Amino acid sequence: MKYSAYLSQLKHSFGLRQVPVWFGSSESISQEFQTIGKKLKLLRIFPNPYPFYDWIMGFYERVSNRSALHGTMLKRSQKIIDVGAGTGYLLSRLEKATNSEQEIFAVDLSQQMLDNCKGYLSKHSQLTPRIHFERADCRKLPWNDNSFDLYVSSYLFDLLPEKELRQALREMERVLLPDGYAILVTMTTELEDLPRLSQYFYRLMNELYCIGYHKGRWNPIWRFFCAGYAPHCRPIALGQYLEGLDNIAMAYTKVSRVSLFPVRIYYVRKTHP
């Protein structure tokens, strides 16, 4: 009886469970990003380590980042915030997708990542005065309520511990103007709208990923092959967290099928209180 209960539980959770992060907190992850940078510099393989990080994750993150930036809100938003700007890839695409009248605020907890963002944009001749850089925490953004009409963020929420994730979403809700939009990209366990065969495949991939990720188990392998880099994001059910917010409504969501592991893009709107 116990055995069959276990099997039934396994059947329901297989590939859909959300594992806890293995590194503790936002501060430690930001620290980790900085350490990776320093280590790679020491190895003297790459003068600027982040293009290397971009390359490692590029095949996975870039396609979803590109595919996320669609919708009329991109053109009509006056003030846009990119939270967890990281290596600057999404920011660079955002710059391309908007015009000189629109202001963009790039935010990251790590000053080093922000500097790298600036470098990336500068290299692509995209560093203009309408782009502002601010070192800040997504859980406590230094702007008033109702400040932005578009909030974008990719691969940030899926690396936050559960409590911080909820705080960051409440902060997103606070700084967005009513009728403002958010575009969010995360690894996902939300697969129900996919054809059955794809669901089985992605559940299997998520399960393999989580077995390796849990408590940093496979990180020595990743670190060996990727000069110090180990995955921090893990698949989450962001839609369920979004449902818990009073003034946020789902507009549209889609799965971005770019690699072995599924990614979901959410377009949400802030409603009037």
Ligand SMILES: C[S@@+](CC[C@H](N)C(=O)[O-])C[C@H]1O[C@@H](n2cnc3c(N)ncnc32)[C@H](O)[C@@H]1O
């Ligand atoms: C995976 S990267 C984001 C990739 C980025 N969106 C891109 O397009 O390249 C995650 C970033 O989130 C930042 N971060 C982590 N915790 C944060 C927090 N609490 N507030 C703001 N940024 C944070 C990290 O420093 C890191 O640069």
